[in-house]
Amino acid sequence: MKKNLFISFISTVGISLLITIIIIIVSTKETNMAIKMFFFGPFSNRYFCGNMITTALPLICTGLATSIAFSSGVFNVGLQGQLFVGALAGTYFAYHLPSNFPVVIATIAVLIVSFFAGGAAAHVSTYLENKLNVSLFLSSILLSNAYQYIVIYILEGPFHDPYAGFSAASPYINERFMFAKILPPSDLHIGLFIAFGLAFVYYFLMERGVIGYELKIIGKNPLFAYYGGISNQRIATIIMFISGGLAGVAGAFDIFGVQGRMIGMLAGYGWTGIAVAIVARYDPILIVLVSIFFSYIQKGAEVGALFSDITVEMAQVIQGTIFFLVTAEGLLDYVKRSKKGVNRHD
Numbered sequence: 001m002k003k004n005l006f007i008s009f010i011s012t013v014g015i016s017l018l019i020t021i022i023i024i025i026v027s028t029k030e031t032n033m034a035i036k037m038f039f040f041g042p043f044s045n046r047y048f049c050g051n052m053i054t055t056a057l058p059l060i061c062t063g064l065a066t067s068i069a070f071s072s073g074v075f076n077v078g079l080q081g082q083l084f085v086g087a088l089a090g091t092y093f094a095y096h097l098p099s100n101f102p103v104v105i106a107t108i109a110v111l112i113v114s115f116f117a118g119g120a121a122a123h124v125s126t127y128l129e130n131k132l133n134v135s136l137f138l139s140s141i142l143l144s145n146a147y148q149y150i151v152i153y154i155l156e157g158p159f160h161d162p163y164a165g166f167s168a169a170s171p172y173i174n175e176r177f178m179f180a181k182i183l184p185p186s187d188l189h190i191g192l193f194i195a196f197g198l199a200f201v202y203y204f205l206m207e208r209g210v211i212g213y214e215l216k217i218i219g220k221n222p223l224f225a226y227y228g229g230i231s232n233q234r235i236a237t238i239i240m241f242i243s244g245g246l247a248g249v250a251g252a253f254d255i256f257g258v259q260g261r262m263i264g265m266l267a268g269y270g271w272t273g274i275a276v277a278i279v280a281r282y283d284p285i286l287i288v289l290v291s292i293f294f295s296y297i298q299k300g301a302e303v304g305a306l307f308s309d310i311t312v313e314m315a316q317v318i319q320g321t322i323f324f325l326v327t328a329e330g331l332l333d334y335v336k337r338s339k340k341g342v343n344r345h346d
Contacts, residue, residue, distance in 0.1 A: 005281050012279070013293060016322045020297075023314065034308040041303030042296055050186020052292075052299040054257060055267075058083075059291035060195040061250035062273020064202050067282040069243040071206075074236050075137045076122060079247040080270025081144030084151040086118030086248020087255050091262035092159060094173045106177045111194070111252055118248020119241040121147055126240040130233060136240070144270070152264040161261065168264025179257045189257040196288065198246070203284040247273075275323045294319055 021035060028034040042052045062079050069076040076082075090110045097106055124143060128134040155168040179189035250269050255262055276294060280286035297315050304310030 005283055005286060009280070009286055009289065012322060012325050015325060016318060019321050020318050023317065024310065027311075027314070028309050030308045034304055034310050037307045038300040038304040038310060041307065042299040044303070046183055047186045048299060048303055050183040050188035052295050053183075053192065054187045054189065055298060056288075056291040056295035057191045057195045057257070058250035058253045058267075058269040059273055059276050059294060060199060060288055061246045061253065062269050063276035063280065063287040063291055064198055064284060065243040065246035065250070066274045066277035067280070067284065067287060068202065068246070069239055070277060071282045072235065072239050074239050074243070076125070076140050076240055076243045077137060077274065078122065078125065078140030078142075078144035078147075078270075079243070079250075079273055080268060081147030082118040082121045082244040082247040083251040083270045084148050084266065085121040085251075086114035086245070087251025087266065088151050088154065088159075088170075088262050089117030089248070090114035090252045091170050091173060091255050094177045094256070095171060097174070097177065099174055099176065101177075103176055107179065107190075107256075110177070110256060111249055114248040114252035115245035116248070118251065119245035122240045122244020122247070123237070126237045130237070136236075151262075155262060155264050159262075170262040172261045173256070175260070177256065178260060179253075187258045189253075191253045191257050194249075195253070198249075199284045199288050206284070272319070275319065279322060294322075 017039075020038070024034050024038060025031055042048050062083065065076070065079055090113050093113045094106065094110050121143070122140070125134075125136050125139040128139045129136045152168045155170055159170050161169050161171040179191055181187070181189050182192065247270055250273070251266065254266060254269065259266075272294065276287060276290045280290040297318050301310055301312050301315035301318075304314075305312050
């Protein structure tokens with residue numbers, strides 16, 4: 001199964017890169033330079049390469065957040081709002097820390113605060129479903145929009161940096177509390193080890209842990225899980241909290257690894273993380289690879305825009321193409337399985 005997933009991923013990457021070349025040839029005048037900078041630009045120096053990996057780190061977190069939720073039948077599509085809440089909570093906490101506070105403890109504390117804030121934001125949807133029978137899918141996406149507007153209001157009001165003008169932005173945190181860089185002059189930071197560690201823990205729990213077994217059973221057959229003594233409501237509550245918490249950690253990566261303060265226009269890591277997880281078929285190892293690949297496409301377009309006439313928006317076109325290829329493949333597999341099922345009954 002793992003081999004088939006990897007082969008499918010490689011095939012999708014190959015087709016998408018071929019489509020990328022066609023798009024570049026059709027849409028640019030400096031074809032040779034555009035192709036060279038798009039494909040090789042992200043690896044041309046430490047700065048571009050490090051920033052490419054940095055962009056992938058929040059995607060790994062939101063990809064894992066999506067995977068742990070979707071694979072157990074908990075459709076948390078509010079990751080972007082939960083990311084905002086986690087990022088704001090971590091920023092506010094760090095801003096009020098004493099300047100002589102130990103850096104290592106501050107880093108751990110910020111991640112914990114961001115995790116619990118994102119988890120609490122996600123838990124609201126679980127509470128609404130359990131108590132009021134409100135669809136978790138709908139409440140998570142609607143609350144996501146509400147959370148973003150609430151955060152922007154706070155950044156424009158109570159927690160606004162007066163030097164930011166009309167921009168929704170918090171004051172800068174103490175530079176001591178920024179995550180340590182590991183590949184200067186790029187923004188690559190110690191979140192690399194945390195993100196990879198989270199992927200490993202998730203893989204271990206899914207393959208070896210009891211909770212992984214319960215998640216697989218619930219995702220494949222909720223009724224069987226119910227009669228087997230597995231509490232769907234309990235598992236859904238835990239999973240939703242963890243999923244939102246990972247989204248909060250993704251927000252902390254962006255703030256404490258790159259931005260230095262909370263801003264109202266954070267990148268759409270929550271939405272892109274959903275696409276990453278679906279492309280990776282919820283496999284944690286592939287989530288890491290797909291996150292890096294999506295980041296590579298994004299940075300390739302940015303570097304190409306600097307040195308040729310490629311537009312940055314080309315990255316979204318290519319990522320959308322990849323997502324389309326994977327979903328189309330999944331639809332074809334579903335149709336094939338359905339036909340086989342009908343034939344067996346005939």
